[in-house]
Amino acid sequence: MCQSRKRVNVYYSFLFLVPKDTFCSIENILNTVKILYTTDIHASPDHLFSMLSIAKNEGVDSIIVGGDLIPHHLPDERQSNILKAQAKYLKDIFVPAIMNFREQKDICIYLDMANDDYICNRDILQEHNNDLFHLLHMEKHHLTDTVDIVGYMVVPPTPFNRKDWEKPDTPEFPFSPGNQVQLSGHISSNGILEKAVIDLNSSDTIERDHHQLSEIIDKPFIFVSHTPPYRTPLDVIYNGLHVGSLSVRHFIEKWSKAGKIIASLHGHIHESPGRSGEISTKINNVLCINPGQESGRSSKFRYVILQLTGAFSSGIEILKTEAGACVK
Numbered sequence: 145m146c147q148s149r150k151r152v153n154v155y156y157s158f159l160f161l162v163p164k165d166t167f168c169s170i171e172n173i174l175n176t177v178k179i180l181y182t183t184d185i186h187a188s189p190d191h192l193f194s195m196l197s198i199a200k201n202e203g204v205d206s207i208i209v210g211g212d213l214i215p216h217h218l219p220d221e222r223q224s225n226i227l228k229a230q231a232k233y234l235k236d237i238f239v240p241a242i243m244n245f246r247e248q249k250d251i252c253i254y255l256d257m258a259n260d261d262y263i264c265n266r267d268i269l270q271e272h273n274n275d276l277f278h279l280l281h282m283e284k285h286h287l288t289d290t291v292d293i294v295g296y297m298v299v300p301p302t303p304f305n306r307k308d309w310e311k312p313d314t315p316e317f318p319f320s321p322g323n324q325v326q327l328s329g330h331i332s333s334n335g336i337l338e339k340a341v342i343d344l345n346s347s348d349t350i351e352r353d354h355h356q357l358s359e360i361i362d363k364p365f366i367f368v369s370h371t372p373p374y375r376t377p378l379d380v381i382y383n384g385l386h387v388g389s390l391s392v393r394h395f396i397e398k399w400s401k402a403g404k405i406i407a408s409l410h411g412h413i414h415e416s417p418g419r420s421g422e423i424s425t426k427i428n429n430v431l432c433i434n435p436g437q438e439s440g441r442s443s444k445f446r447y448v449i450l451q452l453t454g455a456f457s458s459g460i461e462i463l464k465t466e467a468g469a470c471v472k
């Protein structure tokens with residue numbers, strides 16, 4: 145059993161301001177909203193429970209998970225197939241844990257699957273969408289009266305077999321040069337594992353999705369994208385190569401110029417903070433974060449606590465980063 149450890153390692157505390165919205169109320173001026181952001185909780189079966197426990201103890205208003213929900217090496221994997229094992233985990237452990245949590249605490253949760261979670265089981269999450277939690281992919285939700293949250297979970301091609309959540313990044317830059325990607329793998333959209341090959345000439349790209357997503361943006365927003373932006377301290381793999389998304393980078397740049405994006409939250413490259421030494425960076429003064437994640441039972445659970453600040457919640461600060469807690 146995991147033992148609760150003292151929280152240490154407060155690395156950052158700084159403030160980023162973005163242009164103000166025009167809407168005004170006393171409540172919005174005085175209100176501060178506290179957010180627990182984490183990602184890749186699939187890295188340990190303990191991370192889901194650590195996340196819920198810490199959210200309670202920290203008194204946050206919202207939890208945001210940046211994708212990859214279902215743990216590796218599920219106990220039922222050997223008896224049945226991986227699709228059934230992932231479905232069983234969602235039904236028997238994930239949804240009941242969040243249901244139990246929401247019965248005790250009125251804390252909003254925003255999350256979605258990502259490239260390690262087979263998409264055929266997303267309907268199990270859909271049943272509870274906008275009730276127990278809000279699904280993020282290609283959606284916009286109201287985080288506060290003045291701030292939205294917008295999500296995107298597809299990643300550029302990877303060296304891995306699961307292809308449900310992979311697409312070419314842009315037509316000219318389908319994936320990072322030098323990355324040893326595997327274009328063939330399996331998809332699950334028909335409820336069975338079927339062979340598939342990513343078509344690098346397809347017009348169905350991450351960039352095209354971002355154009356579509358841009359059409360629903362009106363208010364200031366926090367962006368949650370499983371893949372981090374290309375060529376940042378947030379997208380560095382074990383050999384030092386940058387493998388993030390160029391389109392994500394362009395999306396952040398575009399919306400920073402429009403004064404709408406407050407922060408951009410990422411994951412996917414668990415090891416990036418260990419390689420680059422950074423969990424955050426700025427693109428055009430927009431705070432971008434990948435807290436990373438650690439693997440295996442009783443491993444460190446990595447997350448950040450954020451706070452929306454200022455009039456209209458127009459700024460954001462990192463209150464703390466943690467890599468030491470494992471609480472059940």
Ligand SMILES: [Zn+2]
Nearest residue numbers: 184212260412
């Ligand atoms: Zn992951």
